[in-house]
Amino acid sequence: MHANVDDWNRAAEHVCQDVLSACGYEAGVVDALQLARKLGYSVIFDELQATRGRLKRIGHKTSIFLKPDTRPERIQWALSHEIGESLAYRVFQTLELAPPSESMGLREQVANLLATRLLLPSRDFLSTALHCHSDIQALKRIYWTASHELIALRLLDLPRRACVTIVDQGRVTKRRASTPSQPGPWTTLEQNCWQETHRGARFQESCSEQVHIRCWPIHEPHWKREILLTTLPLSWETEPGYD
Numbered sequence: 001m002h003a004n005v006d007d008w009n010r011a012a013e014h015v016c017q018d019v020l021s022a023c024g025y026e027a028g029v030v031d032a033l034q035l036a037r038k039l040g041y042s043v044i045f046d047e048l049q050a051t052r053g054r055l056k057r058i059g060h061k062t063s064i065f066l067k068p069d070t071r072p073e074r075i076q077w078a079l080s081h082e083i084g085e086s087l088a089y090r091v092f093q094t095l096e097l098a099p100p101s102e103s104m105g106l107r108e109q110v111a112n113l114l115a116t117r118l119l120l121p122s123r124d125f126l127s128t129a130l131h132c133h134s135d136i137q138a139l140k141r142i143y144w145t146a147s148h149e150l151i152a153l154r155l156l157d158l159p160r161r162a163c164v165t166i167v168d169q170g171r172v173t174k175r176r177a178s179t180p181s182q183p184g185p186w187t188t189l190e191q192n193c194w195q196e197t198h199r200g201a202r203f204q205e206s207c208s209e210q211v212h213i214r215c216w217p218i219h220e221p222h223w224k225r226e227i228l229l230t231t232l233p234l235s236w237e238t239e240p241g242y243d
Contacts, residue, residue, distance in 0.1 A: 003095045011094040012113040013122055027124045029143050032079040053078035055085050073147040084114030119146045120154045136216050148218050152227045165228040197226050
């Protein structure tokens, strides 16, 4: 069986819904530490390990080793990723595919799909995002175990044309679109909106007939990050800078 991107996403959704339902999650935030305990996994913090997370099975017991971190969201993501790694075989089973014996890259991608949907379950998160008008800060207050970046990128799964741009210290570090064709460099409108947020450390919004741009400051004492969410009612091909 050949699986396309939509097939992988649907399979990951199916597995996550089953796991969360079995663990009693119906709505609201998912704490990966609690989820691991409900799955019967041991979570062990190890300052000496090189990676953020490591999955190990001893007999019939699953243990996840985590490197301590001052950022709770990093621990939540690392743990969710390892939980996803442990559940990856179920995605392959759903798609009637043999798990890759050598392609760790594919398993990592599947683990990422699962981790995202465990922390931000589609049924609950996407409806809440619509209710909150995709306000990243409002969503962060609800889904506190997920990072601002993860929340922003998850908004690309809403049924609309959109683009998320991450800017760190004045440099674009990530730019993702909701469509298969990737967006081009950020536009003058986006840059102007970003500059106001970067300088003033406050939320900015810019609208034209074709584009709606919002920019949130995620500022810390020694680091400035801004997240832009750009939504377009028309096809990317008709908008300069989005082809």
